[in-house]
Amino acid sequence: MTSLMKTTFGEYIRHLRTEKDLTLTQLAAKLNLDSANLSKIENGIRDFDEKRLPKLARIFGLNIKDLREEYITDLLGKKIYETNCSKQLLKVAEEKAEYRRIRNKNLQTEKTV
Amino acid sequence: MTSLMKTTFGEYIRHLRTEKDLTLTQLAAKLNLDSANLSKIENGIRDFDEKRLPKLARIFGLNIKDLREEYITDLLGKKIYETNCSKQLLKVAEEKAEYRRIRNKNLQTEKTV
DNA sequence: TATAAATTTGTCAAAAAATGACAAGTCTTA
DNA sequence: TAAGACTTGTCATTTTTTGACAAATTTATA
Incomplete structure (x- = not known):
């Protein structure tokens, strides 16, 4: 960056x-x-x-x-x-993004099993 | 919240x-x-x-x-x-949101002048 | 100031994306 | 195994976005 x-x-x-x-x-x-x-x-x-x-x-x-x-x-x-998103809420949004990342990774491994 | x-x-x-x-x-x-x-x-x-x-x-x-x-x-x-946005980039995004807020506020006052 | 170029604004048809609706499928479970 | 619950696929309709052009207004300059 x-x-x-x-x-x-x-x-x-x-x-x-x-x-x-x-x-x-x-x-x-x-x-x-x-x-x-x-x-x-x-x-x-x-x-x-x-x-x-x-x-x-x-x-x-x-x-x-x-x-x-x-x-x-x-x-x-x-x-x-x-959306008038506060810094606090943005932190939550970031956590939800992280949740999606992990969930997606798990879906990948599930497929191979 | x-x-x-x-x-x-x-x-x-x-x-x-x-x-x-x-x-x-x-x-x-x-x-x-x-x-x-x-x-x-x-x-x-x-x-x-x-x-x-x-x-x-x-x-x-x-x-x-x-x-x-x-x-x-x-x-x-x-x-x-x-968008695969990192925490670092998200900080930039938040700064840009802040920029828009300030800019919008300035536009409001400009109108009244 | 006149005028030419640059930019802005408005509008509308076409393209693309989101949504609603329904048929037909699979999965659960009683 | 039959009924209900859920999923998947498809397509018409609606909404949103984009491209295109005309007609402003603004800016620069001869």
Whole structure:
């Protein structure tokens, strides 16, 4: 994990784009996307589609793993915000994730028996 | 927050249901739901629809706030699990949620100016 | 200021995902 | 072994997401 942005993913894209002096139209074309929709993504009205992450990484020369982390932390951050989830509750959520991990591991071994 | 279950929401429903000796058909009827689909929900194949939480709370005499917490922690737990999000990354996600909270608050005040 | 480019906003059809409904299967148990 | 309980599979319907385009508004610059 490299240093992750404390911004939304849309704002992050805008940051990357303006840094490279690209217009919405230019970047949208590279992403095979409508510029109006890219505008909405940057402004948080629409979500960036996960399937375009590899392309985005290539365009800006970013490590795909890092970018995906940027993406999923935004995704979860948004959910945490939307559900009004406190830190305490988030801890419970993490425990439930752990429960799923263990349960899934057990299912794997059950199959082989 | 009362004690939250370290199980999936589906398993929790099954727990509540069997405890009260209800069949899938009986509970499904109370929830205005197909019993086959309730079965899938309990087995984690489908998701419980949030709009039915109040009904579920009434049926089992549960506090709706607590139940909703049970629900959202399951929701987030599932996402954390699915995205393979580490504790470290989850911390980042929480920071991004905080960023959204602050940003939203600022937007509110901007409007009044 | 005029105008051209850049961005935003609104809308709608198409695609994708979630849900409801039902048939047919398996598993339990009385 | 028959009935009830549960599971699985499928498909039509509904809802949500996405792509596409027109028409704004805003910004930059000649």
